[in-house]
Amino acid sequence: MKAHQNITIFIEVSDFLLNCFVRSPSWQHWLSLPLSLLFLLAMGANTILLITIHLEASLHQPMYYLLSLLSLLDMVLCLTVIPKVLVIFWFDLRPISFSACFLQMYIMNCFLGMESCTFMVMAYDRYIAICHPLRYPSIITDQFVVxxxxxxxxxxxxxTMPIPILSAKLYYCGRNVIENCICANMSVSRLSCDDVTINRFYQFGVGWTLLGSDLILIFLSYALILRAVLRLKAEGAVAKALSTCGSHFILILFFSTILLVFVLTHVAKKKVSPDVPILLNVLHHVIPAALNPVVYGVRTQEIKQGIQRLLNKIW
Incomplete structure (x- = not known):
């Protein structure tokens, strides 16, 4: 009698399935409405902000050009992630092709780094404005923004280009269910039959190099700003100086706080539900995008007046 041999057959997969909130399926029901509203707010508010800055000649200044760049990045990140998540929530359309998945992975990593870098440049802009006000017009110019x-x-x-390339070169042989709402690098890579050590180290190294260095420079800029502000002796000078960078600092808190909580939940993943980092990852692509233009619109008088004039023309 011939002995039976156990033969493992590897089937190469051609697409992925995004499996959102497997352990907490009820989240999809109550999260779809606020997520939709945040998405609409993000797209609408950023569009209004971009139109206002474009039409108002008084806003054609380096600081507002940088704010326009931030709005564009926010909109791209939102459009890359949130529509697909909502389609999964509403219609259970979980499949995503290889090319679409790796494109989403690249845009998320690239534009998140671009947003972090934009915050860093905006912090430098505020540092020059407060610590070297006389030199500001000669340093922060249109050429500087370009x-x-x-x-x-x-x-x-x-x-960030190697991140999706390394993931795309892996051999996927059977498992194709991504335990995430988005095509995060490691969520996808761990499905392969190959060693993902290089992917993990490159993602970690680039992430901390880009985001870490930006955050260090941002908080260094604000430390120098705070030191300069505390030296001001004129009445009301401190409040005026802080108000010029208050909006920007609030935006950085939105960006870095959610990112920090996301990192901490990954570190303590044994103590929290695995769905919590997935939720934070989704929210990180929409909450800052929705709140950034609102904060600038409320706190910056020039933008508020520009939006009012724009709305008066429309109505």
Whole structure:
């Protein structure tokens, strides 16, 4: 009698399935409405902000050009992630093709780094405005914004390009269910039959190099700003100086707080539901995008007046 041999057959998969909130399926029902409203707010508010800055000649200044860049990045990140998540919530359309998945992975990594870098450049802008006000017009020019935009684009496009390439070169042989709402690098890579050590180290190294260095420079800029502000002796000078960078600092808190909580939940993943990091990852692509233009619109008088004039023309 011939002995039976156990033969493992590997079937190469052609697409992925995004499996959102497996352990907490009820989340999809109550999360779909607020997520939809946040998405509409993000797209609408950023569109109004971009139109206002474009039409108002008084807002054609480097600071507002950088804010326009931030709005564009927020809109791209929202459009890359949230519509697909909502389609999964509403219609259970979980399949995503290989090319769409790796494209989403690249855009998320690239544009998140670009957003972080834009915050860093905006922090430098506020540092020059408060610590070296007389030199501000000669340092922060339109040419400076162009050079900063080229640097932001080149740095992140080049350094994040290997992330989807490394993942796409892996051999996927059977499992195709991504335990996530989005095509996060490690969520996808762990489905392969190959060793993902290089993917993990590159993701970790690039992530901490880009986001870590940006956050360090941002908080260094604000430490220098705070030191300069505390030296001001004129009445009301401290309040005026802080108000000029208050909006920007609030935006950074939105960006970094959610990111920090996301990292901490990953570190303590044994103590929290695995669905919590997935939820935070989704919210990180929409909450800052929705709140950034609202904060600037409420706290910046020039933008508020520009929006009012725009709405008066429409109505």
């Amino acid at each position: 050079k900063a935009a080229i640097f932001i684009l080149a740095r992140n496009v080049l350094l």
